[in-house]
Amino acid sequence: MKRQNVRTLSLVVCTFTYLLVGAAVFDALESETERKRWNHLLELKAALVRKYSISEDDYRMMEVAIIENKPHKAGPQWKFAGAFYFSTVVLAMIGYGHSTPVTIGGKAFCMAYAMVGIPLGLIMFQSIGERLNKFASVVIRRAKQYLKCKKEEATEMNLMFATGMLSSVIITTGAAVFSKYEGWSYFDSFYYCFVTLTTIGFGDYVALQNDQALMTMPGYVALSLVFILFGLAVVAASINLLVLRFMTMNAEEVRREDNELQGVSQHVITVDGEAVTSVNGKLLAGHTIGRDAGDDVDQVSVCSCTCVGPVQYDYNRDIRPAERAAANAAAAAAVVYNSPPTEQPLLSLKRVSI
Template sequence: MKKQNVRTLSLIVCTFTYLLVGAAVFDALESETEKKRCEELSALEKQVIKKYNISKDDFHVMELVVLKAEPHKAGHQWKFAGAFYYATTVLTTIGYGHSTPNTVGGKLFTMCYAIVGIPLGLVMFQSIGERLNKFSSVVIRNVKRMLNCKNVEASEINLICVVTTLSSLTIAGGAAAFSRYEGWSYFDSVYYCFITLTTIGFGDMVALQKDQALEKKPEYVAFALIFILFGLAIVAASLNLLVLRFVTMNTEDERRDEAEALQAAQGAVRLEGDVITANGSILSGQPGTIGGDSSSNEDAVSVCSCSCYPGRSSGRHRYTVRRSPSKIAHLLPLQPMGLPSAGPETLVCSELPPLHTHRASI
């Protein structure tokens, strides 16, 4: 089995194993907390209904009002600032879900907009990542020259370390800013930045969603958008290196397999319809053909004076020499007859074993 197929199968197995392990860990970490929270909310619901003497239907109406009113606390979501924020989440595939179109036209335009915008955004971020990696390689070479290193070339490990460091600094700096503006804890801010820049976008924590920030804090809106776009470019550079490394490994394996196949093909000797490989095995084929194509007897050089060729009463045998007989002497053992030595491409029929009397074509 080819190494590429083995690697692909291994990746499939590892991915599903990773999913199973992740599911088990999340189950162990979150299931009990979810159960307790559900019980607490249910008890609180009963207390509110009993205290204010309202029905369950009225309570569900109150829940609906609270949930639907939450996005509007940030201001108008579909004015230019909010619409630009929404378009950014579509193009970058973050998809917080904090605001969604309600009209048929808005939903239709979202689908058309995403079909063109998502590939455009991916190509843009990949291009920026490549330029960033190129700049990083130049910086690494200059630093190595300053340190008088023997090898001044930037390796893949060096580039991965650099872009990973930049990604970490970007997340750390963004977390500090969001912690200040949003009032989140620093850990929650780091979590938000990571979920955003990896385009996971759960939507459980979304910036610019309170105190009418979309309308009253334009500098914060600009910072949030720049952070998302610049951070995605940094993370794309890191992911680009990792994916490129894996693709390079596959390409190397494919080239190695092609080289081995070519070497094996060059190491085969064809005897009219049969193929003798370099290890001495014989692959039978159609008589009178070489490589699947009919060979004319007049296309080869005559080296035998006997009349043993089937279908001919006289004349010489005609053979096609694919490799010098000196390199396949171990495949065609000769019996000494006391005859004078022949040229490198001459073979007498009487010298061949009886099995190859009529098929000793080289």
């Protein structure tokens, strides 16, 4: 089995193992809290029904009204500011789920818009990421020149470190800003920034959803959009470097396999009862089988000694057409001897570098 196939199979196994580990950890961390919250909600529901004498149907209607009203706390979601924010979320494939189209026309246009916009957005983010990597390489090279380093060129590790540091700065700074404007804890804000820039987009934390922010805080809206777009561009720069590194490793692996195959590639052809071994395009003489000792033939041998018995064959008669070209090429580079035929096994040979 090729190493690439083994590596692919190993990646699949590792990924599923990682999924199983993640499921076990999340189960241990979250299941008990989920059960407690569910029991608390059931107790709260029973208390409300008893206190206000609400029927089950009335309670369901009130529940639906509360859930449906939640997105409107940020103001109109489909005015231009809210629609622009929604379009950005679609283009970036974040998918918070804070607002969704409800009309048939809106759903149809959303699908068509995403089919064109998502590839366009990916190309844009990739292009910006490449420019950021180019800028970072120039800065790193200038810094190395200033510090008089021996190697002035920016390496992949230098660029990955630079983009990693820039991503960390963006996330930590964004967490501080969202913590101030949204009233979240710093950890929750950091969690929101990470989920957003990795395009996971759970939707449990969404900015611009309180106090009519979409209508009354245009500066904060602009800051949120810049954070999403610029942050995703930096993440794209990091992904470009990772993809480049993976492609480099893959190319090195393929080259290594080719070299190994060339190093061990050899085949044996039978020429009029002769076993002639071809190693990297050179012929090594084998033992003679069933030839008359009096035949006047040539010996073709790529070796450093003269004690090897002859390889007896006639080019035009004994070698099959498919093998003739390889034999001729090897024979042209070989040392030709004229000696009486003998019948002896193949000795230890030392190839001559030609």
